[in-house]
Amino acid sequence: MRKSTFSRREMLGHTAQLAVIGAAPILLNACTKPEFHCEDVSGLSKDDAGLRSALEYRDRSPHGNEKSCSSCAFYKAGGKNECGECTLVRGPIHPLGYCNSWAAKG
Numbered sequence: 001m002r003k004s005t006f007s008r009r010e011m012l013g014h015t016a017q018l019a020v021i022g023a024a025p026i027l028l029n030a031c032t033k034p035e036f037h038c039e040d041v042s043g044l045s046k047d048d049a050g051l052r053s054a055l056e057y058r059d060r061s062p063h064g065n066e067k068s069c070s071s072c073a074f075y076k077a078g079g080k081n082e083c084g085e086c087t088l089v090r091g092p093i094h095p096l097g098y099c100n101s102w103a104a105k106g
C-alpha cells in the first residue's frame, strides 16, 4: 500500500482553500447583485416621456451623491432599494439620478 505524501497540516490547508473557492460564487454574487433601475417609461404619456428626455433624466448623476435626485427639492423617496418619484419629472426616479432641473432642498 502506498503511503500518502500529504501531512495532516497540508490536508487541512487544502480543505480550507477548497472551502474559500466554493464560497467564491456566493460572495461574488452578493457583491455584483444587480441594483434596481428606474428607467422604465413604458407607462408614460408621450408628453411626459418627452419632458423626461428633454430634461435629460438619468439613473446616475454626473455630479455624484452631492447633486442627485435624493438631494433635490422635487424628489419624493420610495422604499428601500425602490425608485422614488419627482414632482416635476414623471415616472420612476432613482435616488442617485439627476436631471437638468435639479434644485437643492431648502
Ligand code: SF4
Binding pocket: 057, 068, 069, 070, 072, 073, 074, 075, 076, 085, 086, 087, 088, 089, 093, 097, 098, 099, 100, 101, 102, 103
Ligand atoms: S427635478 Fe430632476 S434632479 Fe430633481 S428629483 Fe426630479 S428628476 Fe431628480
